[in-house]
Amino acid sequence: MKKLKATRVISQIFFFLLVAAAFTVLTFPIKFIDTKEFFLTSPSLLIFSEISAVYLTKGMAVLLIFIIIAFLFGRVFCGWICPFGAVMDFFVFLLKPLRKYKESKPDKKLMIKYYALAVFAVLAVLGYQFVWIFEPITVFSRFFHLSLFPFFNAVTDKFFQYIIMNHDFGENIYYAISNNIFSARSISFKYSFAFFVLFMIPLLAAAFRRRFWCRYICPLGASLGILSVNPKFALRKKACSSDCGRCEQICRSNAIKHDGSYISSECVMCMDCTILKCYKPIENKKPCQKEIVQNSGLCQRQNKGISRKQFFLWISGAVAAIYVLVRKAYAASHFSKNSVIRPPGAMKEKEFKAACVRCGNCMKACITNGLQPVMFESGFDGIWTPKIDNITGYCEYNCNACGQVCPTQAIKALTPEEKLKQKLGKADIVKNVCVPWKDGIECLVCEEHCPVAEKAIKFVKEIINGKETDVPIVDADLCIGCGVCENKCPVEGRKRGITVNPI
């Protein structure tokens, strides 16, 4: 059945190219493909972010499709669709000539990912969402948006800069690329190298064990594995008398046991074993056939009544649900101050950190390159959440690209009218840096850039150094904290004459 395997490879390539293309064209203005949808494929990501921030999105409906697929066919997503899995498989394919290892016997380490998932679930109930660290789609998108794309952008810019300035050639090609793919400026992000390393670790691990990540760590794989304990359609083994063990060796996720039976929650349906002729491809399987019960021991359907284990599971689930609701009520009654300047339409600080999956969509879509990942400025649970850095960019008055691309609605998609009234922070003048206040030189660049029609920055006459000068003051009621004043302030360096503080 080489055809089935080939179909799987084609599907992987197709979905990888689709995702890569969508990620590449994710710049302002938001184009026909919206990368949001890719993140809705992951149950662990969406459910945990919504539990930890206590809210519900429309994306749950899309998620249902993938849950049904997992019920019917098992972890098809991992083997056929997941772009990160495709990259790993390709990497393994490249290293094939150098690889020389034997698959170990079915190992108990396979359970690690389920324990990790349980830990993430407990943290989510407590209000902390950390699945983003290992969630493959976000790892992939973080690397793509914040590390690979800026690198590609910079290299292309440098190359064409050299060609155009020295040989007067290639201008049209460059503008065709930059106008359609790049943001208006060469974008760069903090911690780019960290994202690269975090992407490379699982990739290199795949060279030692095929699908290392999917076997031992991946929370998405674990959540799909739970759903596909006993899928409706599955591979089925024909009678096998020989003890060749080839099926065991060929399996990339170590799902096939020595006796030829396989663990369906580990199988990524890659169809490699169908080449061997002892495995028949997808077949409608009657539930709880004898052989499967004997072989996998995973089918629970014969149990009648509630066991003690189930009883405790139900009780702990109910307690967790009550706790989440209490936490929600507590958070609603308490005001929390933002630690950094958040994008327009962001949730309240605590919920924002829980709902944000750090995919980097908003940072890539930001037209001014103002959205940057934070490290510890907003606490240990806020690592790599976006903030507006008014030195690298600012919030453009009538732009709401970040809200349009956020997969978990941690940043709301605002209407244009709502966006204009969003208060992000408040500008304050630093009188010992501001040129008119300090030296009495006329400047007023901040006033000319202020986007508010009535001008939140006004200038008044003041005696500075014995000379009457126009100096700027901020009207706190009108100021929306967009930060264009800080960004355009002519004072060089990170300390500007006017600075926006979070509210």
Added chain:
Amino acid sequence: MNKKIEKAVSKAKKILSTELTRKTFLKTLVAGGAFLAFSSNTAKKVFAQNGKTIDPRKKRETPIMDYELTAVTGGDIEKITRQSVDLLGGMGKFVKNGDTVVVKPNMGWNRTPEYAANTNPAVVAAVVKMCFESGAKTVKVFDNTCNEKKLCYQNSGIMEAAKAAGATVFYMDDWKYMPARFMRVDALMQGWPLFRDAIECNAFINVPIAKTHGHGTLTLSIKNLMGICGGNRGQMHWEMDKKLPEVYDFVKPDLNIIDAYRILTANGPRGGNLKDVAMKNTIIASSDPVLADSYVSETFFNIKGSTIAHIKRSQEYGLGKFYSSANTKIKIEKI
């Protein structure tokens, strides 16, 4: 093919399996270091800005025109723009066959045309069309925007209108600026990065909009040339009145066409309030910036040109003469 791969693999394995002695270690260290040093050095050389500077634009002789200044009022924007230039003697006086022409509108702000923060797109389109009719080979339209380039180009409507008229519209990328070499040694703008394409052209047509400006009082044709400057433009505001005439003299536009179809009377240059916008339905054309600016400021804003610092400084610099109804050859028309 397979054999070749096998050979390469076995070679790689051999290299990996060789024992690491002090000699081989030092050898690789030296070789690697030399390679890195060499490659980074060449990369630096290849990608260096190669220290090129840019000289003032060589302008053609100013042609003899029928009038010094024309002002045409009317409802149809394209018609009045055409008429104002035709009364001067036609676009053919400034644009010759096969020319590369730069049309520099003001599209610095992320605002739609009705807010009068940017030049009217219909005016820009009309000017571009006229240039092509006079035999221009390419017409370039660009501006160094204050807000984000993409938004300004789109929301001002100029990109669409100019492209439809056949112009090449592109963003002013950071690396296309070159340090300017002024003839006057004491110039305040000495070494300031200016946009290459704005200087290297056969004809330069300046198409500003008439509006107020917090610091410069009014922004008209002389102030509009700030849009070809790079660097830290905020710092140009320090002693701006001395710097603007220098830039204007460096570029020497052939023609100024001031868009006073809609003017912004307060809260400029960015505006944002429709109450501040006034309809004047007029296009002013002149090749003398001081004359054009002082005419517009007196007729539409009731400010004497000589009281605006940068216009006064330009007159002293020798860029032109002030408007006075007695000794200016002026043509005012209503369609």
